Amino acid sequence: MSIFSTFIRVSPSVNTALEVLKDTQTKLTNAERQMSSGLRVQTVKDNATYWRISTLTHTDIGAISSVQNALGLAASTVSTASTGVGSAIDVVTEIRTKLVGAYESSVDKTKLNDEISQLKQQLRxxxxxxxxxxxxxxxxxxxxxxxxxxxxxGSLIRGSNGTIRIGMLNYAGVTSTTGPISSLDARYLIDDQSGGTGGYGVLTSTAFAVEAGAAKNYVLLNSRNGDTSGQVEIALEANTTQGAVVDMVNTVTAMLSQLKTIGSAFGSLESRINLQTEFAKDLSDSLTSGVGKLVDADMEQQSSKVLALQTQQQLGLQSLSIANASYKTLTQLFQNF
Structure with a gap:
């Protein structure tokens, strides 16, 4: 039973004390709730407009967090690919150096080929x-x-009509051409697809040899599952002619150029991902700060308010006690008449 339920038929002074105490108790309960939750707008009845804004914003913050996680995963994927291309460029450069060395007629081409074979295995x-x-x-x-x-x-975009869409970052590689596969279509390191000819892989495409005017369809690696008929994997033999070496060097040089283009594309995408990741973090912080200004309670202010209301509550209880005692005394006096 509450302290208010025992006073049914009371004097105006007791009624006044009760109303003041009830009002103080309501304010104290609200202040303590804000202290415990840290929010001054916790439910829709506190402030419908601010509650709606905060709810939508918290939804956006959650979605941005998911985008940040996806960006982190993408950054690792792209970084791995970029590292692979960078390492391949170093190896292909070394292969070209070995081939250039074969210009010298006194060089043992079979030993050079052993080294080139090891480097090709490293590429795979x-x-x-x-x-x-x-x-x-x-x-x-x-x-x-x-x-x-x-x-x-890459990003969360909320339209003016309230709809949400996800902005995408993409790696299209290099500019592809229409018609027959050309060297510009080779945006992979290796093309192992079945039914193809390896044309989408720099190391497995014959387009570089064709465009360099080589006498044979040279490739650095054969596609594991593609049709490799008519292709010649770059290798040196004791009787390899200087003209064939020139064709191999020109083919590998063209491959290196394309690999650097691919590496540049990956580098650009890495930079975009890093910038977008930083932006997503700043945006999430900004939204969190903005919604906090709308719904967060001022803890210092609320703490002072709770102390003041607790004091008011004690004074109210004392006032109620005094008013009730006075009422009882008057009642006893009138009972003697």
Whole structure:
């Protein structure tokens, strides 16, 4: 039973004391609730407009957090691919150096070829190892569309009508051409797709030899699952002619140029992801701060308010006690008449 329920038929002074005490108790309960939750707008009845804004904003903050997680995953995937391309450039450069060395007629070309064979195996290893979370952006496998760009979530965009869409960052590689596959279509390191000819992989495409005017369809690596008929994997033999070496060097030089273009594309995407990640973090902080200004309680102010209301409550209880005692005394006096 509350302290208010015992006073049913009371004097005006007791009624006044009760109303003051009730009002103080209501304010104290509200102040203590704000202290415990840290919010001055906790439910829709506190402030419908601010509550709606804060609810929508918290939803956006949650979505931005998911975008940040996706960006982190994408950053690791792109970084792995970029590292793979960078390592491949170093190895292909070394292969070209070995081929240039074969210009000298007194050089043992078979020994040079042993070194080149090891370097080619390293290229295959680099391509297959550049995988993060099961995703490899530099080796084209069955089931992937070589013409489709790799996309990752990059931003949360809320339209003026309240709809939300996710902005995407994409890696389209280099500019592809229409018609027959050309060197510009090679945006992978290796193309191992079945049914193809390896044309979408720099190391497996014959387009570089064709465009360099080589006498043979030279490639650095054969596609594991593609049609490699008519292709010649770059290698040296004791009787390899100087003209063939020139063709190989020109082909590898063209491959290096394309690899650097791909590396540049990955580098640009890495920079965009890093910038977008920083922006998403700043945006989340800004939204959190903005909604906090609308709904967060001033803890210092609320603490002072709770102390003041507790004091008022004690004074109210004393006033009620005095008013009640006076009422009882008067009642006893009138009972004697």
């Amino acid at each position: 290893s680099i391509g297959e190892s550049a995988t993060f979370n099961g995703v490899n952006w530099i080796v084209l496998q069955d089931g992937a569309d070589p013409a489709a760009p790799h996309e990752v979530p």
